[in-house]
Amino acid sequence: MTQAEIYTAVPEHLPKNFPFYNWVPKPLGIAFLVILFIPIMTVSGAYTVNSSEMVGGLGIQSEHIAFISFVTSIGMAAFSPFFYLLVSVRRQKMMSLVGFSLLAVQSYICANTDSLFILALNSLVMGFVRQTLLMCNLFTLIKYGFGIEATRNVTQRAHG
Numbered sequence: 397m398t399q400a401e402i403y404t405a406v407p408e409h410l411p412k413n414f415p416f417y418n419w420v421p422k423p424l425g426i427a428f429l430v431i432l433f434i435p436i437m438t439v440s441g442a443y444t445v446n447s448s449e450m451v452g453g454l455g456i457q458s459e460h461i462a463f464i465s466f467v468t469s470i471g472m473a474a475f476s477p478f479f480y481l482l483v484s485v486r487r488q489k490m491m492s493l494v495g496f497s498l499l500a501v502q503s504y505i506c507a508n509t510d511s512l513f514i515l516a517l518n519s520l521v522m523g524f525v526r527q528t529l530l531m532c533n534l535f536t537l538i539k540y541g542f543g544i545e546a547t548r549n550v551t552q553r554a555h556g
Contacts, residue, residue: 415488415536422540429537432492436529439499440468441506441519460512467516471523475531482528488536495529 416425502518538544
């Protein structure tokens, strides 16, 4: 997808109160977008705070839980090659609906699994989804709160 195609995918004339209905006050919309950062930043497959409970319940070493915590960061870093394409497409509502649903399902799986592999795999996917939601929410907040289309300043580098 070329840069010109991506620019045409983002409509120039978005609704006045994008991504909310026109009757939603702007301060309330900004507060809502800021509150959306809380679950994005806090959800994970394994938490170091309850690692002793997980070690005792699963019968594994504490290093495995630390590894799973790091796998979430690896998933977030794996988002980097897709950054330009995903952030340039303005679909805040769809991405939030799908992303938060995926995080809820992944959290449920992580809470009920006894398999270290499934826990690590879910943590990897959760990291990717978290970073996708984080960037989508951030760029929407910049557009909504400040009126700046930040994706216009992001350029795609040619590798090779």
